[in-house]
Amino acid sequence: MRTEVFLSELAQKQAGILRGPDLKALDAFIRDLEARGCAALGYRLTGDVPVSRLCVKHLRNAGRAVVAFEEPGRAWVLLIGAHDERDRARDVYAALWKVCGLEAPPSGRRTKPACCDDDGADPLSPEVDDLVTRCRDLARPVRRRR
Template identity: 50%
Template sequence: MKHLHGPDRVVVAFPSPANAWVLLVGAHDDDPGRNLYDALYELAGVRPRLNERRTKPPCCSDGAPPVVDSDLVDDLVARARALAKSRRRP
């Protein structure tokens, strides 16, 4: 998740050091139907508990780049495409 401008955010996945997939772009909004974080939870198939505070995962504290999992990225890309198609239908 990367902040863009104002409430806008982008979710990017990296299947390899030379490639990137833009998975989601949208607003950090209080409306559950429009909130990018809710879409990300749906995409990943997870949902934090209501009393749980959302936190960022630990990453790169040792200076090494994050581990690349191309199968996981491929799965997230497929889910993002399916999610986008389902939201476009009236």
């Protein structure tokens, strides 16, 4: 079954700054996600919902894509960016915790289970609408009142 892939407003903005090999890696990933669904992703994150329903793909070097499945055959790329713990302002995971409404990363042992369930099903997240809205809010500049 083919997967419809959508990019959040924030992911669109992040993809817009990619060039050369980084952009090619993202394009190849999106084509693979469309063709293979959750099997195109590397692993699922651990923590409480909604974090535990999100999947990650390593793109190129430190590049990551964070994906949520709204329903079977319908995926949202929420975030695209580098994993860089030295620069929290640019770290894709720091942005992810904001999108999930967390002040800090989930505590506890981190495992990296497969994105697909044992039966090959996508890890559905009923919180996708809220996550996409939060991504949109992060993508838009803060307007100051005069």
